[in-house]
Amino acid sequence: MLTVATNFKNSDQPLNTKLPGNGKQGEFDQVYITDDGKVLIMEGKGGNATWGSRIAGEERAQQGSAKYMDSVIDNYTEQMKRLTKDPRYGKVGEEAFTKQVEGIEDMLDELEIAKENKALEYIGIQQKANDNGLIDVIDVSIFDIGF
Numbered sequence: 001m002l003t004v005a006t007n008f009k010n011s012d013q014p015l016n017t018k019l020p021g022n023g024k025q026g027e028f029d030q031v032y033i034t035d036d037g038k039v040l041i042m043e044g045k046g047g048n049a050t051w052g053s054r055i056a057g058e059e060r061a062q063q064g065s066a067k068y069m070d071s072v073i074d075n076y077t078e079q080m081k082r083l084t085k086d087p088r089y090g091k092v093g094e095e096a097f098t099k100q101v102e103g104i105e106d107m108l109d110e111l112e113i114a115k116e117n118k119a120l121e122y123i124g125i126q127q128k129a130n131d132n133g134l135i136d137v138i139d140v141s142i143f144d145i146g147f
Contacts, residue, residue: 015039015110016103019079026054026075031107039114041069041122047129064124064143076108118147 015031030042043063045051051063056071083101088094114120122143 015107016100017107018100019076019104020083020097020100026072026079028072031111033110036119037114037117038119038121039110041111041120043122043124045124045126047127049126051124064122064141066122066145069122069143069145073108073111076104080104080108120145120147 013033013035015033017028017031019027028041029044032040032042034040043051053060053062054068054071055061056067059067061067061071080101083089083104086097086101088097089101090098111120122145124139124141124143126139126141128137128139
């Protein structure tokens, strides 16, 4: 079984990737920090799903590319501007919301440090399927992000 901790040693510390609200568009599936400070961005696909794309500036960027990764980071940064102005942020009784927002801020800080130190890996994980359902073949790709 593929798990982050067993296949990427010392990487059992997940960072928050979930923005408040519904939906996952513009979010990474998972982000982990290793004991030595490396950050792993994990994108997962199941069945016969293919890698997606998104508009990054004026171009379409393929999931797994540096432009796609930077576009998602930019989305988190823009969402943080909105979330820290939300009336629930820092309010008594809204501790869960505040903690979630602060978790995103922590993740962004770790991503920035990892990019500066070239200690960032962008990883794709695909579990294949056939007519009988998911099969035990899991493809792991280390995406090229320029360092």
